[in-house]
Amino acid sequence: MLDRHVGFVGALREAGVPVSLAEGLDAANALMVIDLMDRESLREAYAATLIKRPVHRPGFDVLFDLWFPPVMSGGSAPERVEYEENTPVEELRGILQRLLMGNPDDPAFREFVREMVGRFGRVAAGPGRQSWFSYSVLRALSPETLVARMLNQMLSERGGLPEKLARQEISSNIRKFEEAVASEVRRRIAEDSGIERIARSAVKPAIDRLDFLRVTKAELAQLRREVYPLARRLASRLTIKNKHGHRGRLDFRRTVRASLSTGGVPLTTHLRPKRPHKPELIILCDASDSVSSFSQFTLLLTFALREQFTKVRAFAFVDTVDEITKYFAPGADVLDAITRMTKEADITRFGRTNYGNVFTRFADRYGDAIGPKTSLLILGDARSNYQPPALDTLKHLVSQARHAYWLNPEPRPQWDTGDSIATSYSTIIPMHECRNITQLAAFIENTDVGAR
Amino acid sequence: MSWFAGVPEVGERLRGVDYLADDGIATSVFLAGALGKPLLVEGPAGVGKTQLAKAVAGASGAELVRLQCYEGLDEARALYEWNYKKQLLRIQADDDAWGDIFSEEFLLERPLLKAIRSDAPTVLLIDEIDKADVEVEGLLLEILSDYQVTIPELGTIAAVRKPYVVLTSNATRELSEALKRRCLYLHLGYPTPERERDIVLTRVPGLSGNLAEQLARTVATLRSLELKKSPSIAETIDWGQTLLALGREELDEDTIGETLGVVLKHHSDHGRAVKELGLS
Ligand SMILES: Nc1ncnc2c1ncn2[C@@H]1O[C@H](COP(=O)(O)OP(=O)(O)OP(=O)(O)O)[C@@H](O)[C@H]1O
Ligand SMILES: [Mg+2]
Numbered sequence: 001m002l003d004r005h006v007g008f009v010g011a012l013r014e015a016g017v018p019v020s021l022a023e024g025l026d027a028a029n030a031l032m033v034i035d036l037m038d039r040e041s042l043r044e045a046y047a048a049t050l051i052k053r054p055v056h057r058p059g060f061d062v063l064f065d066l067w068f069p070p071v072m073s074g075g076s077a078p079e080r081v082e083y084e085e086n087t088p089v090e091e092l093r094g095i096l097q098r099l100l101m102g103n104p105d106d107p108a109f110r111e112f113v114r115e116m117v118g119r120f121g122r123v124a125a126g127p128g129r130q131s132w133f134s135y136s137v138l139r140a141l142s143p144e145t146l147v148a149r150m151l152n153q154m155l156s157e158r159g160g161l162p163e164k165l166a167r168q169e170i171s172s173n174i175r176k177f178e179e180a181v182a183s184e185v186r187r188r189i190a191e192d193s194g195i196e197r198i199a200r201s202a203v204k205p206a207i208d209r210l211d212f213l214r215v216t217k218a219e220l221a222q223l224r225r226e227v228y229p230l231a232r233r234l235a236s237r238l239t240i241k242n243k244h245g246h247r248g249r250l251d252f253r254r255t256v257r258a259s260l261s262t263g264g265v266p267l268t269t270h271l272r273p274k275r276p277h278k279p280e281l282i283i284l285c286d287a288s289d290s291v292s293s294f295s296q297f298t299l300l301l302t303f304a305l306r307e308q309f310t311k312v313r314a315f316a317f318v319d320t321v322d323e324i325t326k327y328f329a330p331g332a333d334v335l336d337a338i339t340r341m342t343k344e345a346d347i348t349r350f351g352r353t354n355y356g357n358v359f360t361r362f363a364d365r366y367g368d369a370i371g372p373k374t375s376l377l378i379l380g381d382a383r384s385n386y387q388p389p390a391l392d393t394l395k396h397l398v399s400q401a402r403h404a405y406w407l408n409p410e411p412r413p414q415w416d417t418g419d420s421i422a423t424s425y426s427t428i429i430p431m432h433e434c435r436n437i438t439q440l441a442a443f444i445e446n447t448d449v450g451a452r
Numbered sequence: 453m454s455w456f457a458g459v460p461e462v463g464e465r466l467r468g469v470d471y472l473a474d475d476g477i478a479t480s481v482f483l484a485g486a487l488g489k490p491l492l493v494e495g496p497a498g499v500g501k502t503q504l505a506k507a508v509a510g511a512s513g514a515e516l517v518r519l520q521c522y523e524g525l526d527e528a529r530a531l532y533e534w535n536y537k538k539q540l541l542r543i544q545a546d547d548d549a550w551g552d553i554f555s556e557e558f559l560l561e562r563p564l565l566k567a568i569r570s571d572a573p574t575v576l577l578i579d580e581i582d583k584a585d586v587e588v589e590g591l592l593l594e595i596l597s598d599y600q601v602t603i604p605e606l607g608t609i610a611a612v613r614k615p616y617v618v619l620t621s622n623a624t625r626e627l628s629e630a631l632k633r634r635c636l637y638l639h640l641g642y643p644t645p646e647r648e649r650d651i652v653l654t655r656v657p658g659l660s661g662n663l664a665e666q667l668a669r670t671v672a673t674l675r676s677l678e679l680k681k682s683p684s685i686a687e688t689i690d691w692g693q694t695l696l697a698l699g700r701e702e703l704d705e706d707t708i709g710e711t712l713g714v715v716l717k718h719h720s721d722h723g724r725a726v727k728e729l730g731l732s
Binding site for chain 1: 458459475476478479480482483486487489492494623624625626629632633635636637638639641645646666669670672673676678704705708728729730731
C-alpha cells in the first residue's frame, strides 16, 4: 500500500497537481482511519486531502483508476454466458441498449464494458505490435445509432419536452459509457506495459493551464465558467484599491451629535458615504483568425467584464476597428452576442490583422473615449503582417489613459519571431504573456491594476 | 472528542437531520473530524454548503458558531474587541480604574474567540470566506494552525477543545494556497438527478416521487444549457414547493412555462431555456 501511495502521489505531481509534503502526510493519515476496502471512500479521502482545485479533479480520477483499479467481483455465472466469444454483435448492442436505459452505476454496466474492451479493444498498432483502443470498441457497438430505438421505447410519442429530457439522459449515459471504455482501455494498457507509461499520456492539462490558442469548443464552455469570477475580481480590484485610498470624509455634524450621548467625547466617528467610483475600461480585442480561439475567450472576458463595469466600452479589430459594446449589453446571451458581432460588426477589410491601421482608425474615431480615468486593455498577438505599426499613435493613446496593459496569448519565446512586433509595442505599453487562466489570474492579482 | 465513528455513520447521522450526503461529502466530513482539520467547502450558490455545516452541528449535537464574512470584515468583528465606550465611561467615573479596564468585563467576544473558548462541542462555520479581504485569511491561518489566540492584555487563550471548523466559499476569488493546504477540501457541485430527487423529497414533504423525479431531470437539462445562472438545489426545492402549492401533478410544458421564473432569474436565461426546451 505504501509503494502504491508514493507512486500515486508522484504521478499526481507529475501531472501538474501541486501536492505539498504536508498534504501527502494528510493523505497517509487519512488512510489509517478509513476503510481501505471501500474504494469510493478511498478515492474521496485522497481527493479531500490532495485536490484543492476542481480543475485538477478529472486528471485525479484518471490516475486514481489506474493506481487503484476496481477489484472485479467475479460476476454471476449466468450473466457471463451472454458475452461468449461468438455472441453476435447485434445481440451485444441489445444489451448495451438496455444498460444505457438503466442506471450506469449498476455493476453489470462495468462488467459489460470490461468484456467489450476485451473483445473489440485489441488492435494492431503498427507492424507486429498490438495495443488497446477505445475507438474500435465504440465503432463495433456504435452507441449513437441506438438513440432512435431508445427514444421510441421510452416515449409514447416523439417531440417536445419529454424527448429533450430523454435525449439528455441518454446522451449523459452514452458519455459515461465512453468514459468507462476509455478508463478500461487505460487499465489494460497499464497491465501490459506499466502504470507509469500510460499515466504520463493519460492526463490532459487542467483547464487553467489550457492554451488559449488551442482550446476546443467544448473547452470554451468550461473556460467561461472560469472567466466569470476573474472578471468579478478584476472589477472589484479596480474599485477596492480606490476605496482604500480614502475612506470618505468625516461627517462633522453627525459625529458631534453622536458625541452628546457620551458627554461630548466623540467616541464614534461618522464618515460621509463615499461616492461610488465608476471604473472605466476600454477593451480592444483582436478578432482575427490567427487568434480565433483566443478571441472567443477575450470576447467571453469582455462580456463578463461588461456585466461588472458600468462604464466599459469594447472594440474588436482585424484590419479595422469597430465598437462592439452594444452586442454585449448586460442581460444579453453571450453566444448570441458573439454570433451577432461576427456578422454585423465592421472589423475587417482584407482579413489580415493590421495593428497600425487599427490604432490609427481607433485614435481617429474613438480617441476621445480615453480619459484620465480610463484603463486601456489590449488583447492580441502583436503580429503585424509586416504592416507599419503606428507606434506613435499607440504611444499617444497610452499617455491619455490612466493605465494601459496588453495581454498577449503567444508564448514569450515566440514574441518577435516572424511578423511579431511584441517588443516594439511593449516598450510603449506593459505587455504580459497571457496564455491560460492561471496567467490571467496572476495578471489580475499581481499587477497594479487600479492603483493610482 | 471524536466526531464520527466512520464514513457510513456520517451518512446516517446527516440523513437523520435531513441532509443527504454522497461519498465525497460523507468521507470529507468524517476526515475533518477524525484528523482534526478544517474543512473547506467550495462550490456555486445554493448547493448546500452552509446547510452542511449546520447539519454537522445538528447531527453531532454541537453548538454552531457562525462567522459571516463580508468585504471589510476585520479582527475587531471576527475575533474580539475592547468595549471602548464602556472603558471610557468607567474611567470618567473612577480615575483609578485604569488597572481594571482590560479585563473580561470589557471584552467583546466575536465568533472566532467564542469558538475557541467554548468548552462545549462546537462547529465553527466561517461562511463565504471569499467575500472577506485577503488579510482575514492570514488571521485564520494563525488561528487554525494552533487554535489559540493571544490578547496582549490578557495573555494567550488556547482552545479547551478544538472546534470542528467548516469554511465555505463561492469561489468568487482564488483563496490563498497556504489556507488551502491547511484545509481538507470538498467541492460541492450539482448533485446527480437521483440524489437531487431524494433531496427534494426530504425538503418538500408531500410532493410525489414522480414529480420530484421530473423536477430533477428538468433541472439537470437546464443546467446543461450554459446559462448565466444555473438553477441551484435551493431553487429546485423552491420549484417543488411552488408546484405543491399549485397542486400540479405533472411537470408538462405549460406548467414549466408558467413557473420557470422560480428557477431562472435572468431574462436572457429565461429566453434561452424557452428556446432550447421548445416551450413557447
Ligand atoms: N444534500 C442536501 N440535503 C438536503 N438539503 C440540501 C442538500 N443540499 C442542499 N440542500 C438544501 O438546499 C438549500 C440551499 O443550501 P445552502 O443555503 O446551504 O446553500 P449554499 O451552498 O450555502 O448557498 P450560498 O452559496 O448561496 O450560501 C437549503 O435549503 C438546503 O436545505
Ligand atoms: Mg451559504
